[in-house]
Structures are given as C-alpha cells and as structure tokens.
Amino acid sequence: MKSLGSIRRSFAPWADPASKPFISVKNVTKRFGDFTAVDDLSLDIYTREFFALLGASGCGKSTLLRMLAGFEQPTSGEIILDGQSLAGIPPYRRPVNMMFQSYALFPHMTVENNIAFGLKQDGMPKADIAARVAQMLKLVKLEKFSQRKPHQLSGGQRQRVALARSLAKRPKVLLLDEPLGALDKKLREETQFELMDLQQELGLTFVVVTHDQEEAMTMADRIAVMSHGKVIQVATPAEIYEAPNSRFVADFIGDVNIFEGAVGGADGGYVRLEGTNGFPIRMASPERPATGGKSAVAVRPEKIRVSRQPPAHAPVNAVQGEIWDIGYLGDMTVFHVRLKDGRVIKASSLNAVRAVEDPLGYDQEVWISFGEDAGVVLKD
Amino acid sequence: MGTWSRFNIASIVLGFGFLYLPIVLLVIFSFNESKLVTVWAGFSTKWYTQLWHNQALLDAAWVTIRVALISATCATVLGTLAALALVRYTRFRGRMLFSGMVYAPLVMPEVITGLSLLLLFVAIGLDRGFWTITLAHITFTMCFVAVVVQSRLLSFDQSIEEAALDLGATPVRTFFAITLPVIAPAVFSGWVLAFTLSLDDLVISSFTTGPGATTLPMKIYSQVRLGVTPEINAICTILIGIVAIGVVVASIVTKQREAQRERDERAAFAQS
Numbered sequence: 001m002k003s004l005g006s007i008r009r010s011f012a013p014w015a016d017p018a019s020k021p022f023i024s025v026k027n028v029t030k031r032f033g034d035f036t037a038v039d040d041l042s043l044d045i046y047t048r049e050f051f052a053l054l055g056a057s058g059c060g061k062s063t064l065l066r067m068l069a070g071f072e073q074p075t076s077g078e079i080i081l082d083g084q085s086l087a088g089i090p091p092y093r094r095p096v097n098m099m100f101q102s103y104a105l106f107p108h109m110t111v112e113n114n115i116a117f118g119l120k121q122d123g124m125p126k127a128d129i130a131a132r133v134a135q136m137l138k139l140v141k142l143e144k145f146s147q148r149k150p151h152q153l154s155g156g157q158r159q160r161v162a163l164a165r166s167l168a169k170r171p172k173v174l175l176l177d178e179p180l181g182a183l184d185k186k187l188r189e190e191t192q193f194e195l196m197d198l199q200q201e202l203g204l205t206f207v208v209v210t211h212d213q214e215e216a217m218t219m220a221d222r223i224a225v226m227s228h229g230k231v232i233q234v235a236t237p238a239e240i241y242e243a244p245n246s247r248f249v250a251d252f253i254g255d256v257n258i259f260e261g262a263v264g265g266a267d268g269g270y271v272r273l274e275g276t277n278g279f280p281i282r283m284a285s286p287e288r289p290a291t292g293g294k295s296a297v298a299v300r301p302e303k304i305r306v307s308r309q310p311p312a313h314a315p316v317n318a319v320q321g322e323i324w325d326i327g328y329l330g331d332m333t334v335f336h337v338r339l340k341d342g343r344v345i346k347a348s349s350l351n352a353v354r355a356v357e358d359p360l361g362y363d364q365e366v367w368i369s370f371g372e373d374a375g376v377v378l379k380d
Numbered sequence: 381m382g383t384w385s386r387f388n389i390a391s392i393v394l395g396f397g398f399l400y401l402p403i404v405l406l407v408i409f410s411f412n413e414s415k416l417v418t419v420w421a422g423f424s425t426k427w428y429t430q431l432w433h434n435q436a437l438l439d440a441a442w443v444t445i446r447v448a449l450i451s452a453t454c455a456t457v458l459g460t461l462a463a464l465a466l467v468r469y470t471r472f473r474g475r476m477l478f479s480g481m482v483y484a485p486l487v488m489p490e491v492i493t494g495l496s497l498l499l500l501f502v503a504i505g506l507d508r509g510f511w512t513i514t515l516a517h518i519t520f521t522m523c524f525v526a527v528v529v530q531s532r533l534l535s536f537d538q539s540i541e542e543a544a545l546d547l548g549a550t551p552v553r554t555f556f557a558i559t560l561p562v563i564a565p566a567v568f569s570g571w572v573l574a575f576t577l578s579l580d581d582l583v584i585s586s587f588t589t590g591p592g593a594t595t596l597p598m599k600i601y602s603q604v605r606l607g608v609t610p611e612i613n614a615i616c617t618i619l620i621g622i623v624a625i626g627v628v629v630a631s632i633v634t635k636q637r638e639a640q641r642e643r644d645e646r647a648a649f650a651q652s
Contacts, residue, residue, distance in 0.1 A: 071542055091545040104543035108561045117557075118547030152644040169547065 011221060012236075013046040020083075022047040022205055023068070023173065028077030030063050030229075037063040039229035040077070050199050050206045052220035054213060056252075060229040061209045065175050068207065069098045082172060092121070097171035101178040103162035105150040111137070111161050112146040118169045136164040139198070156187050163195075167202070176208040180215060192218050213253050217241070225249050241300075247378050250298040257304065257345050258378070260296045263289045271377045273297060277339055279319040285377040299375035304347035304368050306335050306360060311369040318369035321345065323362055335360070337368050403620060410613035417608045427614040437615065440599035443510065444579060447595060451517035452574035458518065459525025459574075460567055464559075466526070467533040482530075485523040493520055494587030501588060508590030516588040517578040524577060525570035532566030572630075576623075 013019040021044035030038040038060040045051045053061040066072045067079060070091035079086045086094065097118070106114050115136050119129045137143045140160035150158055159182070166174055179195065180188045196219050199206050210216050216223050217237040224234045225248075233245045244250035247258065259281055261273030271288055273281040273295060281297055289295045305311070311318050324344055325336035334348045345368055360366065410428075414421030431437060466479055485493065497516045501508055540562070544554040560567070582597040589598065600612055 069542075069546055071545075091542070092548045092550055096546075098543070098546045100539045100543055102537060102539050104537065104539040106540055106544070106558055106562075117544065117549070121548035121553070148648075149644075151641060152648050154648050157648070165543075165547070 011048070013049070014044065014222065019046060021045060022049075022082060023207070024080040025064070026078045026080065028064070028067065028074045028079060030060070030067060030072060031075045036229050038067070038074075041229065041231055043224060043231060043234065045205065045207060047205055048199075048203055050196065050219055050221045051208070052216035052223045053207065053209045053226060054216040054223050054252075055211065055226035057211060059226040061211075061226050062177060064226075065098070065177055065207065065209045068173070069096060069175055070094050095171055096173040096175055097166040097169055098175040098177065099162050099166040099179050101181055103150075103158050103182075105158060105161055105165070107150055110147050110149055111142060111153070114150070114161055115165045115168050118165065122169065132168060136168050139167070140164045155182055155184075156191070159183060159191065163198075167198075167204075170202075171204070173205045173207060176206060178210055179208060180212075181210075188215070195219060217253075225252060227252075243376055244298065245379065247296065247298070250376065250378060255301050255346055255348075256298045257301065258296050258298050259375075260294065263291050263293050263295050265291060270372065271295065271297075277319060277341055277343055279315050279317070281375075282316050282372050283375050283377055284373045287377070287379070289377065289379070296378045297375040298378055299370050301334065301346040301348040302332075302350075303374035304345065304370050306337060306347050306349065307367050307369070308360075308364070310367045313372075314367065314369065317372065317374075318367055320365065320367055323360055323364045323366055326360070326362065337366060406613050407617050407620065410610060410617040412610050412613075415610065417610060417613065427610040428618075430611055431614055431618075434611065436594075437596075437599060437611075440594045440596045441615075443593055444596040447510065447514050447517055447585075448575045448578040451514045451521060451578045452571050454514075454518045455522040455574045456525050456567060456571040459522045459570055460529050460563075462522070462526040463529035463533055467530055467536075482523050482526050485520055486527065490520075490581075490583040491587075494584040497584065498587045508588060509593040512588045512590060513585050513593055513595065516584050517574075517581065520581075520584055521574035521577045524573050525567075528570040528573060529563060529566050532563050536563065572626075 023043075023045040025041060025043040025045075028038055028041050029036065041060070041064065043064075053064060055061045063072060067074055068081075068086075070086065070089060073087075081095070106117065109117070112133055115133045116129050119132055124132070133146075134143075137146055140163055142157060142160055142164065145153060145157060145161075150161065153161065159179070163179070166176075176195075180191050183191060192215060195206075208216070208219065217240075220237060222234060222236055223240050225232045225240065227248060233240060233249045235243070235245075240249060240253055244253065250256045250258070259273065259276040261276035261281060264272035264274045264280075266288070267282065269284055269286070270282050271285045273283070276297075283297050306323075310320075319339055321337040321339040323335055324338040325334075327334035327336075330351070332348050332350050334346060337345045337347060339345060347368055409417055409420075411423050411425065412420055413424040413426070462482060466475070466482065469475070494516070497512075497519065498508075501512050501515075506512055536559075541554050541558055544558045545551065549557060580597055581595075582601055585595045585598055589595070594602075596615075600615065603609065603612060
C-alpha cells in the first residue's frame, strides 16, 4: 500500500516529535448533572493549525469549544494554552476569541462599534482603535457598511462583521462555532475558501466546530471526529477519509460500503476475508487481524468499478449484481447495485466524457469490482 | 375585509359604549358651568382655573408625583435585578418557589398587602408618611417590573453577553454596555407601568399613609365622599388627557420604529 504521506501537505507539526503543541487538552471531562458531555478527552493543537472538531449534535464538540473559551469549566482535567494552564481564568482574560454560531452581534451598536468593542476593553488609544477597525473592515470588505446596525445587514455581511470583531484583537487562537451554518450553500462554499485564506494570511490558529463533514474536509489541516464526548480519530482529512481507524469514522465521513467476513490465512502484506457476500476479498493492510476472527473492509463508492464484463481478477474482489438505481448528479453518477443476497452496494463514477455510447441502464446485469488497495481493513 | 353587518356595528357600539360612556360623561361635565354635576348649564372652563387655586389638591398632586417617581425608579432597579437572577440561574433549588413568589403580589388583594405593610411599619416603629407610602409602592410595583423584564430576558440572546465577555469585558461592564442597553425598552416599560400603578393607587396608600402625606387619589376619594364637584371632574379629565397622550405617543413611536426597521431589513437584503 502506498503511504498516505505523499498526499499530506508540507505543514505537519503533529508529525514532528520535536514540536510543542500550542493547545493541550489533557484528560478533560465535563459533566452536566448526570450527563457526560466530554469524556476524558485529550487533544493537541499546534500553532497556525486549522483544526476542526467534527461530530453529530450532542457529541460534546461545542462544550469543548466553550471550555476553551472559558464559558464552561472542566469537571476534571486541564487545558493548557501556550504553556499556561487555563484553569480558573475567566473568558475576559483569555487570549482567545470566539466567533459565535448566531454571530452574537451587539444589536444596538454600529458595525464599527461592534468591531471596536474588544479593543476598547483593552484601553487601546482611540487613534489605534480607528486604524485597526478600518483595517478589519477592509479585510472583510465591509468598508461601506461601518455605520450600519446589524439588522441593516444581510446574513453574509453579518457573518463578516462577526469574523472581523473576533479577529480585531488579534487573538492567539480563534474559536469558530459553526461559522458557516447560517449561510446558504453557495455563499458557504465561497466563505470556506475565504476563511482558509484569512487563516493563512494572518498566521493564526483556528479551532472550528462543525457538523458538516464537507466543510471540515475542505478547511481543516486536521480533523478530530467526535462521538459521545470522546475523540474517535484525529488525522488529516485525507487520512480520515482514506484510512479511517474504525467503522464509526468510515461510516460518518462520506459514503462507504462495508464487507464483512472471516479472516483467512497469511498472505504477505494482504488480508484475506472469506465468505463475504459470496466472494473472497484480498486487501492490502499494514496490520493483520487474527486468523479465523471476524473483520470487515470498507470501500468508498468511487473506488468501486461497475462493468458489464468480469474483471481479470474475478472472483476475488468482484461480484455480480444488477443495477437497482441510478442517480445522475451531473459531475458523477451514483449506481446502486443489488447483489444476489439482496445487499445494495453504492458505486459512483466520474462523468469524464459528455456522451457515453451505450450507457448502463436499469436492471442490467453488471460486475462490481475493486482493487487490492481500494479499501481499508477495519480494526473493530 | 369583512362586511359591516348590523350585528358587527351593534357589537362595536355596545362594547365601546360600555367602556367609554362613563369617561365621556365625566369629561363633558368637567366643562359644565353649573356647580351641580348632573345638570348641564352651558360650557365653561372655570373649574380648570379654580384647580390652580386649590392648594390642597395641588399639594396632593405633588406628593403623588414624587412618590411615583421615587418608587417607580427603585422598583425598576430591584425588579430588573430579580428578573435577571431568576432568568440566569435556572438550576438552583427552589427556583419554582422563588418565581412563584415574585408573581404572588400580582394577585394578592391590595387590602392584604396594605394591611401587612402597615403592621410591619408599626412593628418596626417607622413614622408613617411620605416614605412609608413610597416604600409600600416600591414593594407592590417591583413584581410588575420583574415580570415585564423577565419576559424580555427570555427572548434575549445570551450569546451576545458571552461575546462581550469573550472580547474582554468584565461581567459588570458587560451588563452596562450590552445587557442593559438591549433590554432598556423593557426596563423602561416596567418603569412606566410602576409609575402609573403608583400614581393611581388608593388602597395601599391609605393603609400606609400618615399625617401630611395625602396622595391625589386619596384626596379625590375623600372629596367625593362629601359630594362630587365639577373640580374633581376637571382634574380627572386632565389625568385622562395625560394618560391618553402618553399612550398615543408611545404607540406612534413604536410603529415608526418598526416601520423603519422593516425598511432597513428589506434594504439590506435587496443589495446582498
């Protein structure tokens, strides 16, 4: 199997044992009454990193963010920022700023005064405040709107004001709580890239909370996938997608087909699974589950080929079925292929040419197949 | 639009007649030439001029206004603090009991409130007069303020306070720079409510008053017992006028602000 290192970006302080984390979350637990929102969680975030906390609602990601901001205190454990423990430090003395999901703009203040609010609290001289506000307004392209009140702005403009306000104090860390949740799809995609550019330009550490996996994949250097107050996997988007460490992560990020079976005998760097949906599987894997035990292989839909003729390696990693559903998405087509045992497999193919001669149609008998490095052998 | 059926017209005439006939009569007879209240003898404003020479009535009016101003202001501070505490700290033991206790004075018969306050003032040996009335008014109007402010705070986006804290404002600064300006309209309506309640209170004032502290409602009531004079009609008409102007101005201002806000919002979305 090829190393995923080749797709990793050059920025990777987490892979360097010599680099010190900027934020260190150490065994943090947060309970609300009987409910455990964050459960013995440990996490390291590095300077200039764009870090995403990803999970379904109620997984504890927002609670973790609020503990970083200082709105909640950990029940146990410790958070260290830049070598200093944050325990007992109130939000107004922390060198972090937050952009709120609801934007939380001050409704009775103009855009200008919203942005200047944090600077005024620091007792910055008036001239400096004016200069910084002008700079922030330029950064988010709202120069013309400085005298408006929040209710005189559109949703996208409000989002920019919230961003400018949270960046005005030049915090060491910017926390973003679902920053794009309230925008419509097109604006959201544009803003994703703007946020990334901004983070690069200012050289800040961003910690973003989101439930939108596409958003996390697009923006983040690393993603922490969370569930029930625990971190399941922390890795780059590519690793999370191509090498999920568990069935939960494989299932949570993108679409996936999971094939189960009994682990067969030794075969070099490969794992053999027998009896999976009526066909044998051979998959490259650095680790090997115990022979005779149960295991599963996760294969993404885009790595599954659909063809009329059986592939050369059949019957290994190949099985017959019939086309059950076709979803045409423009850039690609999604096939739902029904196997003999009734199981439906998802496969997708890129529509690289405009017109295909004799395209696959409903109810056709086809072969689905995948390569020996197309999937991941799951550990659980 | 519905049609004006006879039934609808009759309902409106009956309903509004029921509400406003007594007031209209009072206003009309305040301009009566005759000293006899129920006999019309031609138009005159002489009772209004006479008011200005009735020192007792003017004194009572001055006491009432002072009591109302001081008690409404104190009640607004206390009521707002109570509302903040009840809305913010949702997880303490006995919260339901405390909220209930804030509402209780709203439905408590005034006679009981008045009597209990009187007993308290006697027990602690406080000389009854201007300050006991003021204290009593603070007590009973405070819960109205608390209710008004509490309902505003329930729809208040608390994340704007967190944003202020996050940007480095201490909790005290956050309250004065963010919370108070945003809830100011509710606090102000609470104040107006407390002011009006204090202005027209008769029962509690009567229980807690002492020598030299007669409020306008008490004065009017005591004069009416000796017979209604057109002078009373005149002062009542003035009070009605003040209240009516207040209500009309307040609703026009609210309407205009809403319209302005709507225009702003439409403009913002049109260019985005």
